[in-house]
Amino acid sequence: MNVGLVAHDSKKKLMQNFCIAYRGILNKHTLYGTGTTGQLIEEVANLTVHKFLTGHLGGAQQLCAEIENNNMDLVIFLRDPLTPKAHEPDVNNIVRLCDSHNIPLATNLATAELLIHSLDRGDLDWREMYK
Numbered sequence: 001m002n003v004g005l006v007a008h009d010s011k012k013k014l015m016q017n018f019c020i021a022y023r024g025i026l027n028k029h030t031l032y033g034t035g036t037t038g039q040l041i042e043e044v045a046n047l048t049v050h051k052f053l054t055g056h057l058g059g060a061q062q063l064c065a066e067i068e069n070n071n072m073d074l075v076i077f078l079r080d081p082l083t084p085k086a087h088e089p090d091v092n093n094i095v096r097l098c099d100s101h102n103i104p105l106a107t108n109l110a111t112a113e114l115l116i117h118s119l120d121r122g123d124l125d126w127r128e129m130y131k
Helices: 009-021 035-045 059-068 088-100 109-121 126-130
Strands: 002-007 030-033 049-051 074-078
Touching (some): 002 035, 059 088
Parallel strands (some): 002 074, 030 049
16 A cells, blocks of 8 residues: 655654554555655655655645545655744645545544554555556
8 A cells, every 4th residue: 555654844753653663564565655754754764755845845736646646545644733834835735635536634643543444454555446
């Protein structure tokens, strides 16, 4: 399965810790991430991440294109809802496109853990048929 990983600056350390904790599950799947997030994950979790551009330089748009083309099966986007972003439209597009294309999306740690366990159990295998 293709898993998209994105984190706002204030959540990047949390994303790194999440990927370390769930490395055993994540290494069975193809991972995609925006540039900085992907690099940070690779450095600490020893996982291979196909990296897009940095989020605000077009990486969020590249991820959106993959979602629109039904190439993502799950997106974990640890976002900071309290700090306004200059590229907020790109952020909102990820959420909107996941909703439009029926892609499971986690925007916080609690939901990310639920989805990662679902992925491990095979609960998301319906995505293969959906493609």
